[in-house]
Amino acid sequence: xxxxxxxxxxxxxxxxxxxxxxxxxxxxxxxxxxxxxxxxxxxxxxxxxxxxxxxxxxxxxxxxxxxxxxxxxxxxxxxxxxxxxxxxxxxxxxxxxxxxxxxxxxxxxxxxxxxxxxxxxxxxxxxxxxxxxxxxxxxxxxxxxxxxxxxxxxxxxxxxxxxxxxxxxxxxxxxxxxxxxxxxxxxxxxxxxxxxxxxxxxxxxxxxxxxxxxxxxxxx
Amino acid sequence: xxxxxxxxxxxxxxxxxxxxxxxxxxxxxxxxxxxxxxxxxxxxxxxxxxxxxxxxxxxxxxxxxxxxxxxxxxxxxxxxxxxxxxxxxxxxxxxxxxxxxxxxxxxxxxxxxxxxxxxxxxxxxxxxxxxxxxxxxxxxxxxxxxxxxxxxxxxxxxxxxxxxxxxxxxxxxxxxxxxxxxxxxxxxxxxxxxxxxxxxxxxxxxxxxxxxxxxxxxxxxxx
Numbered sequence: 001x002x003x004x005x006x007x008x009x010x011x012x013x014x015x016x017x018x019x020x021x022x023x024x025x026x027x028x029x030x031x032x033x034x035x036x037x038x039x040x041x042x043x044x045x046x047x048x049x050x051x052x053x054x055x056x057x058x059x060x061x062x063x064x065x066x067x068x069x070x071x072x073x074x075x076x077x078x079x080x081x082x083x084x085x086x087x088x089x090x091x092x093x094x095x096x097x098x099x100x101x102x103x104x105x106x107x108x109x110x111x112x113x114x115x116x117x118x119x120x121x122x123x124x125x126x127x128x129x130x131x132x133x134x135x136x137x138x139x140x141x142x143x144x145x146x147x148x149x150x151x152x153x154x155x156x157x158x159x160x161x162x163x164x165x166x167x168x169x170x171x172x173x174x175x176x177x178x179x180x181x182x183x184x185x186x187x188x189x190x191x192x193x194x195x196x197x198x199x200x201x202x203x204x205x206x207x208x209x210x211x212x213x214x215x216x217x218x219x220x
Numbered sequence: 221x222x223x224x225x226x227x228x229x230x231x232x233x234x235x236x237x238x239x240x241x242x243x244x245x246x247x248x249x250x251x252x253x254x255x256x257x258x259x260x261x262x263x264x265x266x267x268x269x270x271x272x273x274x275x276x277x278x279x280x281x282x283x284x285x286x287x288x289x290x291x292x293x294x295x296x297x298x299x300x301x302x303x304x305x306x307x308x309x310x311x312x313x314x315x316x317x318x319x320x321x322x323x324x325x326x327x328x329x330x331x332x333x334x335x336x337x338x339x340x341x342x343x344x345x346x347x348x349x350x351x352x353x354x355x356x357x358x359x360x361x362x363x364x365x366x367x368x369x370x371x372x373x374x375x376x377x378x379x380x381x382x383x384x385x386x387x388x389x390x391x392x393x394x395x396x397x398x399x400x401x402x403x404x405x406x407x408x409x410x411x412x413x414x415x416x417x418x419x420x421x422x423x424x425x426x427x428x429x430x431x432x433x434x435x436x437x438x439x440x441x442x443x
Contacts, residue, residue: 011326018327022334026341031290038294040331041276042301047328049273050309050320052266060259075260079267086274092223095440097264099228100235102439104261106428107239117421121414140394144403148411155415176415181357183412185364186404192347192365193372195340202337205330 009213016210019202075100125152151179229434236432276302301327364404371401 004012021036061072078097084090128145154176157169165173235257242254280295287295301323308319315321353359370376376397380386386396393399430436 007322011322015326015330018330019334022331022338025338034294035297036331038297039301039327040335042298043305043323043328043331045273045276045298046302046305046309047324049269049306051315052269054309054314056262056266060263071256072260072263075263076267078260079264079270082264082267082271083274085271086278095224095228096231097267098439099231101261101264102431103232103235104239104257106232106431107236108258110236110240110425110428111243113421113424117417121418121421125411125414144407147407148414151408151411152415152418155412156419159415159419177357178360179408180412180415181360182364182404182408183416185361186368186409187413188347188361189365189368190372190405192340192343193369195337195343198333198337199340202330202334205333 004212004216009216012209012213013217016206016213019206019210023202121152125149151176155180155183225440228440229437233432233434236428273302367397368401368404371398376401 018036018039021032024030025033061076064070064072078100081093082097083094085094125148128141128148132142132145134142154172156176158165158173158176158180160173163169238250238253239257242250242252242257245251277299280299283295284292284299305320305323308317308323309315311317311319313320347365353362370379380396386392394403427436431439
């Protein structure tokens, strides 16, 4: 049995009511759903605004200024330029902030993707080959290692459109497409199960916390 | 024209080049620029968040002026919840302020979780459409998704475990549904995801180089 405080009981009651408001959309769009939807927009915007202030602006700008480091004035000016996006006559200034952000991301993404998504993934694909063995008991692992390499190569050939998918290349691409279909099927099945478990979580919330809170508030 | 085209292009090129060079260079002046630029990027992102908030307030006020009847109430709810939660967030304690914490835990979290759980119903209807075995490819997708789902619920364990006793034989245990699911996830799915990741990474790198060289300008309105 969960012990509840008055704050928790009120909180869970509100949470349960809002959960039901969202679920009411399954019947049709209605005022209760719209109420919850707009509440969600407002609270989420406030949450991210406050989080960005406390986690980014305060340590990287305000505290830096207090310590005598005035370099963050550059991104602050670029950030203020971004606000001019809402003033049509000055909106051209916002391009400086966008240009800087896009430049940082472009440079960062080249390095990050090269390192993490290409070199490391290729390394992991070939890693098993140094200890591959076809002795009894290891055949399963050996086949899996080879299969992983084949699927990765076939998948990449399927995505390679500079050569026409005919003959041998076409065959490999077709095998790649089958394997990608299995991947998509597995991902789809996994996503369905994840969403269902979220739904189960909400139903359990209503059944346990919410119901208990109502009983607590009614003194039952 | 200089402010609109040339200067943004020069800023993009210089910042991206500095970031790439700083990764490869151990020079004490250049090397820290990577983390400094990333911090600066986050500061600009924080300001764009503020642009978003201002835009939300602007749209809500417009709606309040335009709408009639109960429809006026919805933008008011957005504005009030925004102001109240932000107010608590800027009081003593910040993110740990009891009022802010209460609104986060008992309003935002249930709303967010329920919004996502609502997708279970829509994904069920999407499954109905996707799982019609119209072609070989659709059949492969259907069978895989079915096995993966079955392998993650007790009935999958029961069918090939308690009912067919696959688990009692070392050979047949490979075809025990949870084991098949695990194999699909760890071998085919992982390799497929890897091919997608590598392909997408090459695409991202190509686009980044196009942005650096000023060939791709859609972020500046395509000008």
